[in-house]
Amino acid sequence: xxxxxxxxxxxxxxxxxxxxxxxxxxxxxxxxxxxxxxxxxxxxxxxxxxxxxxxxxxxxxxxxxxxxxxxxxxxxxxxxxxxxxxxxxxxxxxxxxxxxxxxxxxxxxxxxxxxxxxxxxxxxxxxxxxxxxxxxxxxxxxxxxxxxxxxxxxxxxxxxxxxxxxxxxxxxxxxxxxxxxxxxxxxxxxxxxxxxxxxxxxxxxxxxxxxxxxxxxxxxxxxxxxxxxxxxxxxxxxxxxxxxxxxxxxxxxxxxxxxxxxxxxxxxxxxxxxxxxxxxxxxxxxxxxxxxxxxxxxxxxxxxxxxxxxxxxxxxxxxxxxxxxxxxxxxxxxxxxxxxxxxxxxxxxxxxxxxxxxxxxxxxxxxxxxxxxxxxxxxxxxxxxxxxxxxxxxxxxxxxxxxxxxxxxxxxxxxxxxxxxxxxxxxxxxxxxxxxxx
Amino acid sequence: xxxxxxxxxxxxxxxxxxxxxxxxxxxxxxxxxxxxxxxxxxxxxxxxxxxxxxxxxxxxxxxxxxxxxxxxxx
Numbered sequence: 001x002x003x004x005x006x007x008x009x010x011x012x013x014x015x016x017x018x019x020x021x022x023x024x025x026x027x028x029x030x031x032x033x034x035x036x037x038x039x040x041x042x043x044x045x046x047x048x049x050x051x052x053x054x055x056x057x058x059x060x061x062x063x064x065x066x067x068x069x070x071x072x073x074x075x076x077x078x079x080x081x082x083x084x085x086x087x088x089x090x091x092x093x094x095x096x097x098x099x100x101x102x103x104x105x106x107x108x109x110x111x112x113x114x115x116x117x118x119x120x121x122x123x124x125x126x127x128x129x130x131x132x133x134x135x136x137x138x139x140x141x142x143x144x145x146x147x148x149x150x151x152x153x154x155x156x157x158x159x160x161x162x163x164x165x166x167x168x169x170x171x172x173x174x175x176x177x178x179x180x181x182x183x184x185x186x187x188x189x190x191x192x193x194x195x196x197x198x199x200x201x202x203x204x205x206x207x208x209x210x211x212x213x214x215x216x217x218x219x220x221x222x223x224x225x226x227x228x229x230x231x232x233x234x235x236x237x238x239x240x241x242x243x244x245x246x247x248x249x250x251x252x253x254x255x256x257x258x259x260x261x262x263x264x265x266x267x268x269x270x271x272x273x274x275x276x277x278x279x280x281x282x283x284x285x286x287x288x289x290x291x292x293x294x295x296x297x298x299x300x301x302x303x304x305x306x307x308x309x310x311x312x313x314x315x316x317x318x319x320x321x322x323x324x325x326x327x328x329x330x331x332x333x334x335x336x337x338x339x340x341x342x343x344x345x346x347x348x349x350x351x352x353x354x355x356x357x358x359x360x361x362x363x364x365x366x367x368x369x370x371x372x373x374x375x376x377x378x379x380x381x382x383x384x385x386x387x388x389x390x391x392x393x394x395x396x397x398x399x400x401x402x403x404x405x406x407x408x409x410x411x412x413x414x415x416x417x418x419x420x421x422x423x424x425x426x427x428x429x430x431x432x433x434x435x436x437x438x
Numbered sequence: 439x440x441x442x443x444x445x446x447x448x449x450x451x452x453x454x455x456x457x458x459x460x461x462x463x464x465x466x467x468x469x470x471x472x473x474x475x476x477x478x479x480x481x482x483x484x485x486x487x488x489x490x491x492x493x494x495x496x497x498x499x500x501x502x503x504x505x506x507x508x509x510x511x512x
Contacts (some may be wrong), residue, residue, distance in 0.1 A: 145441050145483065155492065161509040164490060173482060176490040178507050198493060202502045277445070278483050284452050285476040291455040292469040299462055 020097070027095035030102060034093045039104060040112060041065075043085045054081065058089065058104065066103035067091070073107050078248075079114075079216045086112040111218070121224055124251060128226075133233055139257045140238040144273050146206035148175040150199040152192065155180040158213035159244065159263035166267035172274050177202055183212035189225035196231050208235060209266045210252065211242030223250035232256055242266035384415045401426050441482055448475045 004014045017025065041058030048054055052071030057064045067089065069081075081087065091106040128134065153159045160178060167174060179202075181195035182188050192210065199208050210232070212219070222228070223243045229251045232239050241256035242263040253259040260266035384390065390397055390413040393404050404410060404423050412419040451472040454460065460468065491504035 143442065144445070147441065150493075155507070156510055164509050173484070174489075176507075177502070177504060178490065178492045180492060198496070201496060201500065202493065274483050278480065281445070281448070281476050281479045281483070284448055285473065287452050288455060288469055288472040288476070291452075291458070292465060295455075295458065295462075295465050 019100070023095065023097040023100045026100070026102075027097055030093050030095055036090060036092055036107075037104075038088060038090050039065075040086070040088050043081050043087055044083050046081055046083050054106075056081065056083075058087070066101065067106055068103055069106040069109060074109075077109060079111060079218070081109065088112055114217070117221065121251070124224065124226055124229075125254065128229060128251065128255065133229070134254045142238050142240065142258055142269065142273070143206045145277055146174060146270055148177070148202075148205050149270060150177050150179055150202055150205045150208045152179045152181060152195045152199055152208060152210040153212055153242075153263070154183045157183060159183075159211055159242065162213070162262075162264045163209070163242075163267040166264050166271060170271040170274070172271050174270065174274075177205070184215065184219040184222060188222035189228050192222060192225075193228050193231045196228075196235065200234075200236055205237055207238050207240060207270070209240045209242050209260075209263070210256075211240075211260070211263050211266065212244060213263060214244040217248070220248070220250055223252040225251070228252060229255045240266045240269065384413065387415070389414045401428055441479065444475050444479050448472055448479065451475070 003016045004012060005016045007013060039058060041060050041064075044057045044059050044064070046054065046056040052075070054067075054069040054074050056067050056069075058067050059065075069089075069091075074081075088110050089104065089106040090108040091104045093102055094105045095102045132138065151160060151163060153163075155178060164176070167176065177199075179195045179199045181191045183192065196208070196210060199205065212223075220243055223241070232241075232252055232255050238257040240258045240260055241250070241252045242260040242265065243250050243252060244262045249259065258269070260269060392398065392411040392413065393408060396403075398404060398410070404426065406423050406426060408423050410421050410423060412421060451468050455465065455468055455472070490507045490509075492507035493502055493504055495503045497503055
């Protein structure tokens with residue numbers, strides 16, 4: 001919407017732009033013609049905004065231009081932009097119409113020389129690696145309980161403070177000797193080398209920690225120094241590198257025996273191992289105690305089982321006596337039972353016998369009586385009572401008259417008394433008393 | 439005997455005891471030694487504070503010269 005205006009000179013001007021139109025035109029012209037450009041300059045007036053966006057100027061000896069790097073881009077930066085820093089940026093020109101100024105919107109920023117530095121770093125890395133200085137096989141183990149630690153770092157930096165905090169917090173019985181040095185800037189690398197060499201001369205040092213607190217890549221750069229790397233390699237004791245830059249590795253990190261991501265982490269290593277050690281020793285104590293207890297228990301058990309089998313002779317005797325007594329008792333009981341049974345039997349038999357005997361006896365008695373009476377009745381005396389007499393010659397009873405001679409002396413036994421007689425006559429006639437046979 | 443040696447000996451004793459083929463007398467002897475060592479190691483680990491010195495130089499005969507050091511407060 002351009003106007004036609006009258007000038008004082010009487011001229012008529014067409015296409016007189018408003019400011020807005022001008023600025024827009026400028027913007028379109030510039031942004032249309034300059035897309036992505038690369039600019040090199042020095043940072044000045046650097047102001048990091050609370051929003052996270054960077055506002056600054058890029059200048060050289062003659063000119064300057066306003067610059068902005070929005071948070072989305074600047075969060076990727078691996079260094080802290082500072083006033084005076086020489087940088088290369090890639091960006092777009094942008095015209096801010098309301099104010100009619102232009103600036104460069106940076107999408108990428110890099111310190112000048114960073115590329116060159118990076119290349120030098122990579123080259124050194126390759127070189128030292130090919131010499132075998134990065135090999136894990138040459139890394140020495142850190143002593144489990146270091147008792148004298150040498151720390152090579154700045155006496156005023158955050159590193160030593162943080163490390164001592166960690167060590168004091170755990171009350172670890174460790175001696176620390178600080179070997180002071182500067183840890184950034186041009187002169188740092190050689191000074192760190194000298195400090196390391198001093199540390200090597202301290203007797204009875206168990207481990208050396210070399211490092212510094214956090215900072216920019218430039219700040220760390222002294223730890224990429226080749227001479228320092230070789231000095232570390234030459235250390236007589238294990239070296240822990242503690243360059244406080246969590247992500248990147250410096251050359252010193254590669255050649256050290258152990259890399260700690262920060263100085264605090266290095267101190268933790270010293271302390272943690274002591275904690276682990278303490279636990280290990282406690283568990284050893286426990287194992288010792290349990291083992292000896294188990295052993296003693298099993299020995300006692302073994303002893304008991306042996307002594308049980310190993311009978312005391314006195315005991316043996318007692319045992320025998322007991323056994324004997326027991327047998328004896330059984331024997332006695334047996335006998336008693338036997339005898340009781342037998343005596344019962346005996347009694348039974350005795351009774352039987354007795355009754356039988358008595359019966360017998362009675363029977364016998366009566367038979368005897370009977371016999372006696374028969375005998376009695378048969379007794380010559382009884383005969384004699386009937387008037388018969390016994391005649392004897394020479395003490396013999398004579399039944400035959402012929403048994404005597406005339407004038408022989410004979411005896412005659414009467415029921416009452418006896419007669420001595422002489423034979424006057426012998427008569428052989430049969431006696432009147434002989435029973436007729438038929 | 440320095441700490442690492444003591445610890446090494448302690449480990450050795452524990453292994454021997456765990457193996458369990460020792461006689462009574464030797465077991466007791468080792469147990470005693472083991473307990474003594476573990477106590478000493480524990481003491482060494484847990485006593486005292488960190489002693490911090492700053493190296494200021496070396497004497498003529500190579501002895502390090504130090505002075506007390508205290509870090510700056512934050």
